Amino acid sequence: QKEVEQDPGPLSVPEGAIVSLNCTYSNSAFQYFMWYRQYSRKGPELLMYTYSSGNKEDGRFTAQVDKSSKYISLFIRDSQPSDSATYLCAWYGNNRLAFGKGNQVVVIP
């Protein structure tokens, strides 16, 4: 089983819709959870970072972590065309940083 599983999509949504992205992981040593955003032909940049189970909000973005189920999610409210990008989940634990494959999101005006 891969350490990090992320459905690559792509996911197309109309402007204003809620975007929901999910990742599952198998390594219980992972303790820190991140979402990176990558625009086309650019390097990834950190979007959100969380340590504990539960929800963390930052503007239109919410990261949700369920450590018991080894599952993390990213929700984007009121999606905008500028949110069109690839979103990568990432974990850190035991001196290892692991990335998911990325999920491409297209927000249609």
Next chain:
Amino acid sequence: NAGVTQTPKFQVLKTGQSMTLQCAQDMNHEYMSWYRQDPGMGLRLIHYSVGAGITDQGEVPNGYNVSRSTTEDFPLRLLSAAPSQTSVYFCASSVHQGPYEQYFGPGTRLTVT
């Protein structure tokens, strides 16, 4: 602050040629790393360094060498290019090894024919 810079942006090599991808950061970060990104494979760690003079292998190190003579620079050398090394290469840095924000460069698109 330029952050993480990479050169070149694009490169085409013939099989068997060698080249060096340059990476530099101006944030005084101790930790630097190289990733390759392939469709359907995500980001895979090639080599990393926890400080000047210290390097170690990542997940896919074969065919690549690195060195870290200064805090700022972390070049990646392809010894004898193969078509399987066609990819987008990203350099990243963070303050230390650990659960810290990774700052990525803009990437180098490499094609090996």
